[in-house]
Amino acid sequence: MPSVHARATFEQLALPLLPSLYNHACWLTRNQTEAEDLAQEAISKALRAFDSFQEGTNFKAWIFRILHNTFLTSRTGIAASRTVFLEDHLPVDETPSTDPSPEDNLIRLAHQAALHTALDQLQPPLREALLLCDVEELKYKDIALILDVPIGTVMSRISRARLALRQLLQPQFGKSK
């Protein structure tokens, strides 16, 4: 177990992240009770492994990696992993357009329900990369560490997630006009 000093340091670093860890755990498990259990287990593992944390590196990325890995080995995570995710490099429509995009409408109609639905429909690996970037404000290199994938894959997943969101939002905003 870590020393008393290390425990105090861990507490200082971990406690402010509890809301973020719980929110991310909810997105992973899609169940609030499971999310709380997952967050607790990740915290427990992080404390036990705190000696291996290198001071000066990103603690948030480190503990989110533990959360991610804990999820992967959970019952829900194992079940989710049975769904094969076709990784990256699929062709995408890159045609620039000057027409109002879904995001132009979002600024006016920032319809949370529509965005929630679209986020729900994203493939989990794309959604997780996107949420780590936009919600947790982590850098690509830290996301790569958490997800244990190359940084190019992170870039690709985030880009594809945003394109997919645009496509998912388009018909909903089309109806609202």
Next chain:
Amino acid sequence: MTDEHLNSEQISAFIDYELSLDESQALQQHLDVCHACSLRVLSAMQLKGAIALAGRRFALQPDALVRLAASVQARQQQPVQKSPRRLFAMPAVAWSALAASLVLMVGLIVSQQRRENGTLTAELLDQHLATLSSAASPQVISTDRHTVKPWFQGKLPFSFNLPETTALPADTMLKGADFTYLRGEPAALLLFTIHKHQVSIFMTQRGGQILTPPSATRSGFSIRSATTQDLRLVAVSDVNPADLDLLLSTLAQAQADH
């Protein structure tokens, strides 16, 4: 770089501040001359902001926060203790940790409120900046309060009043309005001009989730607030803050006369 349109990965990396200085400058040069890509970058930034808001969907409830915080502290003293799901199941030694957690919880809630205020300010600025775009025309274009106010009927869960044109401060004019959402709550966005400066007035219902943002100046834009018995009014503009306050007080007075 400067002749070809940007691809989605370049735009993502740009708005995520993941490009090197050289890459970012090269991309910026292209944006200076390409309207289509500039719009795509603007759209991507707006989407990023909306995701940041929507992605924080699962708020940690105070009781769950106490349980998690207590578990962090309890684990430090009882490493083999099974994670407690109920407060009553905790060992005696954990009760002192719980007391500390309660103090911490208050701190975290205050911290969350500060974060909320920062996010709200960013959203207000984003929406105001979007109204400045030449491509953005108001959903209802009119200088007549008798046109603008009825347009919101059935769209908002509240009503509001607008002053007569003659009651507005000097050189102040209503230009139109948008129906919008602020922090996920329906809002009236009234568009005015004061001395050719564009002004956005956001009207929301009091008692909702939205906090009243403190007066602030961000990137040259002033944010001012006023409240009436039922409404919260927030103004954003680069006009003189005193002029902004005058318009806000006129609008607040109009609600009192409602």
